[in-house]
Amino acid sequence: xxxxxxxxxxxxxxxxDDAFTAIDEITFTTTPGELLCIVxxxxxxxxxxxxxASGLMPPTAGVVRLDDRAVTAPPRAMALVFQDYSRxxxxxxxxxxxxxxxxxxxxxxxxxRERLAGEAxxxxxxxxxxxxxxWQLSGGMQQRAAIARALAYxxxxxxxxxxxxxxxxxxxxxxxxxxxxxxxxxGLTVLLVTHDIDxxxxxxxxxxxxxxxxxxxxxxxxxxxPRPRDQIETKEMPAFAHLRASVFASIxxxxxxxxxxx
Amino acid sequence: MTRSWPGRLVLQLVVPVALVALWWxxxxxxxxxxxxxxxxxxxxxxxxxxxxQVGTDLMPSLARFTVGYLIAAAAGIALGTLIGLxxxxxxxxxxxxxxxxxxxxxxxxxxxxxxxxxxxxxxITLIAIGSVxxxxxxxxxxxxxxxxxxxxxxxxxxxARRTQIARVxxxxxxxxxxxxxxTSLSVALILMVISEMQASTNGLGFQVLSAxxxxxxAGTYAGVIVIGVVGLVVNxxxxxxxxxxxxxxxxxxxLLEDTDRRRGPIRRVRRRVPVRxxxxxxxxxxxxxxxxxxxxxxTTA
Numbered sequence: 001x002x003x004x005x006x007x008x009x010x011x012x013x014x015x016x017d018d019a020f021t022a023i024d025e026i027t028f029t030t031t032p033g034e035l036l037c038i039v040x041x042x043x044x045x046x047x048x049x050x051x052x053a054s055g056l057m058p059p060t061a062g063v064v065r066l067d068d069r070a071v072t073a074p075p076r077a078m079a080l081v082f083q084d085y086s087r088x089x090x091x092x093x094x095x096x097x098x099x100x101x102x103x104x105x106x107x108x109x110x111x112x113r114e115r116l117a118g119e120a121x122x123x124x125x126x127x128x129x130x131x132x133x134x135w136q137l138s139g140g141m142q143q144r145a146a147i148a149r150a151l152a153y154x155x156x157x158x159x160x161x162x163x164x165x166x167x168x169x170x171x172x173x174x175x176x177x178x179x180x181x182x183x184x185x186x187g188l189t190v191l192l193v194t195h196d197i198d199x200x201x202x203x204x205x206x207x208x209x210x211x212x213x214x215x216x217x218x219x220x221x222x223x224x225x226p227r228p229r230d231q232i233e234t235k236e237m238p239a240f241a242h243l244r245a246s247v248f249a250s251i252x253x254x255x256x257x258x259x260x261x262x
Numbered sequence: 263m264t265r266s267w268p269g270r271l272v273l274q275l276v277v278p279v280a281l282v283a284l285w286w287x288x289x290x291x292x293x294x295x296x297x298x299x300x301x302x303x304x305x306x307x308x309x310x311x312x313x314x315q316v317g318t319d320l321m322p323s324l325a326r327f328t329v330g331y332l333i334a335a336a337a338g339i340a341l342g343t344l345i346g347l348x349x350x351x352x353x354x355x356x357x358x359x360x361x362x363x364x365x366x367x368x369x370x371x372x373x374x375x376x377x378x379x380x381x382x383x384x385x386i387t388l389i390a391i392g393s394v395x396x397x398x399x400x401x402x403x404x405x406x407x408x409x410x411x412x413x414x415x416x417x418x419x420x421x422a423r424r425t426q427i428a429r430v431x432x433x434x435x436x437x438x439x440x441x442x443x444x445t446s447l448s449v450a451l452i453l454m455v456i457s458e459m460q461a462s463t464n465g466l467g468f469q470v471l472s473a474x475x476x477x478x479x480a481g482t483y484a485g486v487i488v489i490g491v492v493g494l495v496v497n498x499x500x501x502x503x504x505x506x507x508x509x510x511x512x513x514x515x516x517l518l519e520d521t522d523r524r525r526g527p528i529r530r531v532r533r534r535v536p537v538r539x540x541x542x543x544x545x546x547x548x549x550x551x552x553x554x555x556x557x558x559x560x561t562t563a
Contacts, residue, residue, distance in 0.1 A: 056414050073417075080418040087411040091514035092433040101429060102419035135514040153419060 002156035009062035024214035037200035040210030079155035083162040085142040089134040096130030120152035140171035330389025342401020367392025385457035393450040400442025404435030
């Protein structure tokens with residue numbers, strides 16, 4: 001099973017007096033098959049962390065390892081879902097072609113490609129929409145298409161960068177449940193970055209709370225809420241409220257500290 | 263704005279038709295050499311251009327124009343992509359590029375005639391050299407301006423460099439490239455005419471010049487009208503082709519009328535104002551908004 005290990009990863013932008021440390025010695029490891037949520041106050045370098053974790057950007061210090069191998073470029077076993085679907089789906093290709101493009105690049109044969117794309121689109125409820133262009137779909141459907149593209153790529157670990165931040169509340173709830181459904185069915189390891197505490201508690205098996213900048217790991221919280229989770233029942237549980245409060249307290253402390261620093 | 267297309271066509275024809283009528287009216291009794299009656303110009307058009315000189319002059323002109331323009335477009339896109347992707351090449355090439363493009367292309371004609379000779383090659387060369395710049399500069403700009411998140415996506419899925427260029431970077435730059443190609447189109451037309459005004463034995467430019475030199479004012483007017491019509495048709499053709507190829511671009515920007523009507527206003531607004539940062543969009547749980555707000559006070563990188 002795939003293990004993503006973030007080992008003492010730091011990223012400093014610039015140098016000298018202008019140097020800005022976005023993330024500072026972040027260390028955590030995913031357990032196989034878990035849904036790990038990373039929460040932190042706004043501007044705490046969550047995206048920087050994800051870019052380092054995915055091999056899109058080299059860290060200034062520390063190492064990212066995927067199954068004991070240092071990550072220097074985006075690994076084949078990893079797929080990303082970006083926050084802004086309108087900038088990650090290619091508007092000049094149909095939804096189907098968007099999903100198939102990474103498979104072509106990975107030299108997956110034609111029949112296999114079609115099968116994977118069809119399955120992935122069906123699993124996010126987009127079967128029959130493959131011929132359309134992304135901009136002909138609603139925001140929620142576009143993000144579904146982005147998720148389908150990641151799933152069709154057959155990763156072992158799925159990284160999501162605030163995937164539901166650009167959609168309305170209703171759609172967000174639907175997409176959260178879709179992600180849970182996909183995760184349950186595929187057994188993927190999922191790493192989800194979010195600024196939404198409710199979302200982290202609702203989805204996660206574990207939550208890594210980040211501090212204000214320079215960002216460190218503040219604490220790790222285990223979410224022992226029963227599964228399957230339900231938007232209404234789970235969120236009514238006293239345990240949910242309790243977890244949410246403790247994450248909130250942790251982050252609030254941080255954002256106050258962050259504000260006081262400046 | 264809900265006018266049907268025949269309605270719009272009629273509206274667009276009103277001014278040209280009125281102008282031609284006015285021209286016809288005011289020139290009918292004209293005896294001025296410089297302002298021949300439109301009826302005589304039409305006669306001249308019929309005699310020379312329907313269709314006697316189509317094969318001997320119009321076609322050679324169009325062939326030079328097409329070849330020169332296509333060379334310019336291909337070279338502009340290829341070089342522009344290379345320069346746009348390689349900052350070093352860009353820095354090294356910039357001074358030379360700035361020098362070359364500041365030379366007015368018509369001025370290059372004598373030079374090209376000396377170097378390339380007086381055949382078609384010199385005309386095509388002039389058209390290509392002169393009209394390459396808008397494509398080239400826009401291609402550089404377009405390639406450099408590709409959204410970094412799109413590039414992140416391409417890299418994260420392990421797309422090879424070649425695939426990235428062909429399937430991601432060039433399409434993303436294509437709206438800019440199309441703008442450049444449209445500007446180049448006009449430049450190429452101008453240079454086609456100019457190139458035929460020296461050391462030439464046929465072509466639109468040659469015919470206009472020789473009509474003028476033989477004091478055939480109606481013939482001069484007729485030639486100019488033919489050139490105008492050619493320009494109009496070429497531009498319209500380009501627009502139609504561009505509109506078809508770049509349909510996705512207008513669609514992505516929410517400018518396709520037919521889809522707009524079907525989709526209704528709410529989705530359109532959402533599509534036009536993508537939420538780019540982590541700031542809480544409307545409709546989020548209030549608690550998150552509070553954290554976002556306190557967090558942004560100074561901590562945003």
